[in-house]
Structure formats: structure tokens, C-alpha cells
Amino acid sequence: MVTLCNDPNCNLLANHKGKHQFVYKKAWKDHFTAEDINKIEKAGYCTPRGGAKGGYQNHVNRNSKVIIPYEKLSEVNLDNYKDGYVIRLFPSQYFVKKHTVNEEFINNSSVVVGENAFVLYRTYEDFENYPPLPAWQIRSILKYDKGKKEYCIPSKDRGGNMIDRGHYLLRISNSGTNKKQNKFEGPAQGIFAPEYADSDTNFLCQAVLAWLIIKTEGSPYNESDFEHLEAILKKHNLLDSPHFENDYILHNGKTTCPLCQKVILHSELNEMISFDDEEGLENSTDQVGSTRSTKVNLFHMVPLCYSSLENIPTQVSWGHATCNTRLGQRRCYSFNDLQSTEIEIEIVKGQEKRLLGYANATQNFIRSTNGDVWIRIAKGNE
Incomplete structure (x- = not known):
């Protein structure tokens, strides 16, 4: 019989030596x-669903800094992200025209480009219509220099004692209709937030x-x-x-x-x-x-x-x-889950009725008594 340490935040054996440790693989x-x-x-690890074009890190631990799209800000609880977060803005969100910042970001301490937010450029059109402000710098990672006691060592690695500096990221691909070069500048800023733990x-x-x-x-x-x-x-x-x-x-x-x-x-x-x-x-x-x-x-x-x-x-x-x-972005329901909804789906053939199974509240998932599953793949008109 194995007995663990009494500390609730330790998963080592009882009477272990050294520091307490929660993660013990x-x-x-x-x-x-x-x-x-x-x-x-x-x-x-996080999966590559975010993509490098979005400034996302991939194949790194889930306990990493996350990117919050500005349009999703009202949906999230920022306190969930113990490893930090950064807000991603598109140029058309931050600017109303060339070098003119949208009023909602002026004197707005909750979203500050260069501190807890950055602007992501993905097209030449945005880069030309809403260029970076003159004082702005490309995003970068700086590691801590113990000798100088400051963050000044450029790095591409987000691990260790580091900070982010700068205001914008370039992820501009040649569309194929012009002869302009791809612009890919600045390190990945974080992981896809829903993947976080x-x-x-x-x-x-x-x-x-x-x-x-x-x-x-x-x-x-x-x-x-x-x-x-x-x-x-x-x-x-x-x-x-x-x-x-x-x-x-x-x-x-x-x-x-x-x-x-x-x-x-x-x-x-x-x-x-x-x-x-x-x-x-x-x-x-x-x-x-x-x-x-x-x-x-x-x-x-x-x-x-x-x-x-x-x-x-x-x-x-x-x-x-x-x-x-097949499941896609849907919840997986067990038969017991669905049976508790009491939403019965029947097959009617003439005068004969037969129970097919039970559905969830939104009726996009049906399961029969023998385990067969039906999932709605497209929603029709109301």
C-alpha cells in the first residue's frame, strides 16, 4: 500500500525528502x-489549431501564456489564466484610419498595446491602410541578464525569466497576385486560449x-x-x-x-x-x-x-x-445523459411507432438504446 504526503499540494510519497511536489510523472x-x-x-501539449499565422505557439505545454482575441474578451475570465495572457487586436479594430487610434482604446487601461496587447498584421492592405504608429516596435522576447540586472537578452524562446516587448506582429503572406515578399516578424505570442490548463x-x-x-x-x-x-x-x-x-x-x-x-x-x-x-x-x-x-x-x-x-x-x-x-465541436452525451432529458425521438411507419432514442436539449445529438449515434451536421431554417 502506497501512502502519499499529507500536504494536499504534494503527490510524493509520505516522509519524502526535499520540497513538496505536485507534478510527479x-x-x-x-x-x-x-x-x-x-x-x-x-x-x-497544445495542438496546432491556432496556427503560426495567428502568432500562436504550438506543441508546447498547456500551462503557457494565452492569446485572447479582442472580440472574445467579453467571454473570458482572465483570472483563469495563471500563466498570463496577451490580447490580440487586428489593425481595423485598433485604428479608425491611418495613425488614428479608435477612441475606445484611448485612456483604456484594460487594453494597452505594448503592455497587455499587440496588433497582428496579416495582410498588406491592413499594413498600408493602418500602419504601425511611428514609435511602435516589432514584438520581441527579452531574457533577464543577471549581471546587468535587466531584461536585455534577445531570445526566440519563451521559457525562463523573460518579458515581451513591442507593439505589433507581422504575419503577412504573399497572396500570389503581387510580387511583394512575405513579412514574418516577431515571435509567437502564446497558445490558443481554449487549450489552456x-x-x-x-x-x-x-x-x-x-x-x-x-x-x-x-x-x-x-x-x-x-x-x-x-x-x-x-x-x-x-x-x-x-x-x-x-x-x-x-x-x-x-x-x-x-x-x-x-x-x-x-x-x-x-x-x-x-x-x-x-x-x-x-x-x-x-x-x-x-x-x-x-x-x-x-x-x-x-x-x-x-x-x-x-x-x-x-x-x-x-x-x-x-x-x-464526427463529433466536432459538440459535447459527447451518454445514453443516461440523454434519457434524463425525456426528449424521445420516434420512428413512425404508418400506424406503428418505435422509439429510436433520446436527444439533447438542442436536438443535435441522438443516441439509441443500443448505442447508435446521430449527430446533426447542418442546421436548416427555423
Whole structure:
């Protein structure tokens, strides 16, 4: 029996030496294969959905500085971002005309370009119509110089003791209709905000995912080797949480895909995807080389968004890449979730009525008693 430190913010063994430590990945790394260790590490990274053209960092830890688009500012709780944030403005938002700042940003201490905000130029048209102010500088990263006791060492790396300086970023591509050069200046400013999780939350998500790897069909691991991981999950009320079975993250103790509810094989975690026998996706086989996706990937029960942080331990699982594609930016509902809505969907054939299943409140997700799923892919007129 493994006993952990009494400190609520420490996941080391009881009577450990040295400082307390919340993040302790050796709980699974000591026994996992290199492939599975890498699988868990990638789950703790941001995906490249933001793109370099938006000034986003990709494939870095979720506990990183985030970019908040100005138009999303009213949706977010800035206190959520413990690792900092920066507000992104487009030139047409910040300026009303050449060198004339929009009134809402004058004497506005909540959005200050050069301090907690930057302007992103993506087209030559914007660069010419709303050029940077004469005193502005391109964004840069400065590291701390211990000798000089100031931030003065230029860097492309956001790690360590550093600050951001400057006012604007250039991500201007040649459209192909002119002979102008691409302008790509200034370092990436942060991650896609919906992907954010603080360090402790990110660790617990990875711990859950590690446990679910152990629970896959054909897993090469012995659960008795992971007592420390089990103790961590138990300490944070995650080991015996009923949501695993209720949401079909586990079924009868085996890891399952929450959408199709099929048991996940350990071999699928690192095998490349195939679209064979995938209803509705047969014509996607030519994408295999370009997607380079494994059969099973990180699966979010609730879609990531700006208004709340959804990359949390009770909402992460493993799911099929094809199921992820089908689900898109929708919540994954279990049959119990839908049955509780009491919204019944029936098939009527003449005088005969048959219960098809149950729908969610917005009626864009239906699940039948046998696990079949229908998802609305387009919304018609009211």
C-alpha cells in the first residue's frame, strides 16, 4: 500500500525528502514504454489549431501564456489564466484610419498595446491602410541578464525569466497576385486560449490518461506496478469517480471510446489511422498521409471554448480519431445523459411507432438504446 504526503499540494510519497511536489510523472513513466510516455506527453501539449499565422505557439505545454482575441474578451475570465495572457487586436479594430487610434482604446487601461496587447498584421492592405504608429516596435522576447540586472537578452524562446516587448506582429503572406515578399516578424505570442490548463490540472489530466492506457484491452501493464499513480488519483477523487462508467470513458473496467462505446485496444494508441470500414469516411482514405494521426487520440467530452476551461481531469479520455472527427465541436452525451432529458425521438411507419432514442436539449445529438449515434451536421431554417 502506497501512502502519499499529507500536504494536499504534494503527490510524493509520505516522509519524502526535499520540497513538496505536485507534478510527479514518474508515477507512470517508470513502467511505460517510450511510445506510451510520448502519447501522454503529447496530450499535455497544445495542438496546432491556432496556427503560426495567428502568432500562436504550438506543441508546447498547456500551462503557457494565452492569446485572447479582442472580440472574445467579453467571454473570458482572465483570472483563469495563471500563466498570463496577451490580447490580440487586428489593425481595423485598433485604428479608425491611418495613425488614428479608435477612441475606445484611448485612456483604456484594460487594453494597452505594448503592455497587455499587440496588433497582428496579416495582410498588406491592413499594413498600408493602418500602419504601425511611428514609435511602435516589432514584438520581441527579452531574457533577464543577471549581471546587468535587466531584461536585455534577445531570445526566440519563451521559457525562463523573460518579458515581451513591442507593439505589433507581422504575419503577412504573399497572396500570389503581387510580387511583394512575405513579412514574418516577431515571435509567437502564446497558445490558443481554449487549450489552456494550469500545471496542476494538466498533470492530473495526464495522470487520468495514463490510467486509462493501463485499462485498455491488451495492455501490457500490470496494475500492481502503478500503486503510486493509483494513490495520486485516489487523493484527488479521480480513481473511483462514477463519471468514468457513466460517460462510457470506461465500461466494465475497460477503456472505451465515449462516442462509439467500443473498447479501445492498446495497439490502437500508436497505430496510424485507417478509414476502412468507417461509415461516412470511406472517401477520406487519401488523407491518411497528410493527417498522420493515430487511431486513438485525446478525446474531450466537452468541446474546448473561450468561456470556460474544459481541459480538466473529469472530461478527458481516449477516443477514436474518426469519432473525434464526427463529433466536432459538440459535447459527447451518454445514453443516461440523454434519457434524463425525456426528449424521445420516434420512428413512425404508418400506424406503428418505435422509439429510436433520446436527444439533447438542442436536438443535435441522438443516441439509441443500443448505442447508435446521430449527430446533426447542418442546421436548416427555423
